[in-house]
Amino acid sequence: MIIDYSIEESSNVYLIVALEGGAKGKKKKKDTKKGKKKHKKKKVKLAILKYYKVEDGKVVRLRQMCKVCPPGTFLAEHADRLYCGRCHTAYQKVGGADKKGAAGAKDAAKGGKKK
Numbered sequence: 001m002i003i004d005y006s007i008e009e010s011s012n013v014y015l016i017v018a019l020e021g022g023a024k025g026k027k028k029k030k031d032t033k034k035g036k037k038k039h040k041k042k043k044v045k046l047a048i049l050k051y052y053k054v055e056d057g058k059v060v061r062l063r064q065m066c067k068v069c070p071p072g073t074f075l076a077e078h079a080d081r082l083y084c085g086r087c088h089t090a091y092q093k094v095g096g097a098d099k100k101g102a103a104g105a106k107d108a109a110k111g112g113k114k115k
Contacts, residue, residue, distance in 0.1 A: 050062065050063075051063055051074055063075060063077065064082060066084040066086065066087065066089065068084065068087045068089055069084060069086045069087050073086050073087075075091065080092070080093055081093055
């Protein structure tokens, strides 16, 4: 057979052969860690009724509006401050028993430690 192709003893032979099968693909690793669940916004039915009240045929706003944001942006009422979730502005409540500085209100609004 080697004589048919005129191959000598000192010559190099390169073969290209197709293989059937081969290595299997790697299995996908399962995520064993339980990650932190994302916060889901809770839908409150008729939530707009908490912002307005009708007295003697006139509409009265129950919550204050943000001075920086466009009209219709209400401030969230916390124990010691008023907070705008749109522009992240905090206003200190006047006459509260526990008074903090403006920096303390902003730290608390960002999730800082409360004393």
